[in-house]
Amino acid sequence: MQTFHPRHFAIVPAAGSGSRMGAVRPKQYLPLLGRPLIHHALATLCAAPAIDKVFVVLSVDDAEWARHDWSALGSKLVPLFCGGATRADSVLGGLRAIADEAAQSDWVLVHDAARPCLASWHIDKLIRELAGEEVGGLLAVPVADTLKRADEQRHVVETVARDSLWQAQTPQMFRYVMLRRALETAREVTDEASAIEMAGLRPRLVQGDATNLKVTYPLDLHLAEWILHNRRG
Numbered sequence: 001m002q003t004f005h006p007r008h009f010a011i012v013p014a015a016g017s018g019s020r021m022g023a024v025r026p027k028q029y030l031p032l033l034g035r036p037l038i039h040h041a042l043a044t045l046c047a048a049p050a051i052d053k054v055f056v057v058l059s060v061d062d063a064e065w066a067r068h069d070w071s072a073l074g075s076k077l078v079p080l081f082c083g084g085a086t087r088a089d090s091v092l093g094g095l096r097a098i099a100d101e102a103a104q105s106d107w108v109l110v111h112d113a114a115r116p117c118l119a120s121w122h123i124d125k126l127i128r129e130l131a132g133e134e135v136g137g138l139l140a141v142p143v144a145d146t147l148k149r150a151d152e153q154r155h156v157v158e159t160v161a162r163d164s165l166w167q168a169q170t171p172q173m174f175r176y177v178m179l180r181r182a183l184e185t186a187r188e189v190t191d192e193a194s195a196i197e198m199a200g201l202r203p204r205l206v207q208g209d210a211t212n213l214k215v216t217y218p219l220d221l222h223l224a225e226w227i228l229h230n231r232r233g
């Protein structure tokens with residue numbers, strides 16, 4: 001009997017403008033340890049033996065990509081100039097662009113370009129723990145702080161119980177066809193798991209760690225630099 005092994009593709013949405021960073025260029029191209037920030041996650045994904053190809057979704061008018069040398073990352077890396085107005089649009093654009101390549105049940109790992117501290121063990125753990133799942137899931141960390149809900153004047157309205165609350169990270173890993181259908185139907189989602197949930201499915205949480213932070217504000221850039229520097233040392 002022939003056994004079918006799904007392949008693993010990475011899609012890295014990198015068509016954002018980085019408005020909260022407020023820098024002179026989109027944050028994915030800001031320097032981080034001598035490389036563009038996005039280089040770090042791309043290098044980790046390209047080096048993962050389980051991942052067949054790494055598609056990076058850039059904005060249609062991206063002028064920065066061509067200014068850098070990506071050759072060290074090898075032939076797995078494929079730029080796609082099909083980013084959209086939102087993160088979800090960019091991911092969906094990437095999924096549509098790889099339609100000829102991906103089979104329905106192949107896995108797609110969506111990872112933010114803005115999470116440069118992705119490590120090989122994050123990828124290995126995610127793929128290992130989700131291998132037997134039908135739907136897929138995502139890296140996440142349990143909420144550690146006490147949570148407050150505020151009114152418009154920042155007065156506390158309530159303390160929200162943190163039991164069972166997790167912070168979503170990326171990669172988020174789902175079957176190609178399931179994710180594409182979910183994103184084609186979903187409206188205004190901030191991650192892939194939300195689209196899958198709206199389709200009535202239940203993604204599984206795989207525990208990651210706080211080092212896989214998203215660079216959103218200037219301070220995050222310093223934290224990411226510290227994490228990467230100390231990991232190498």
Ligand SMILES: Nc1ccn([C@@H]2O[C@H](COP(=O)(O)OP(=O)(O)OP(=O)(O)O)[C@@H](O)[C@H]2O)c(=O)n1
Nearest residue numbers: 013014015016017018019020085086090113114
């Ligand atoms: N239209 C968009 C918006 C975001 N992204 C990507 O989605 C990831 C997570 O988004 P976020 O951190 O919000 O990035 P930005 O949208 O660039 O930042 P901001 O919201 O501060 O403008 C980033 O890798 C970003 O490049 C994308 O591909 N296409």
Ligand SMILES: C[C@](O)(CO)[C@H](O)COP(=O)(O)O
Nearest residue numbers: 087112168169170190191214
């Ligand atoms: C996908 C994500 O990184 C999970 O935490 C996050 O939702 C992206 O949100 P953003 O508002 O686009 O930064």
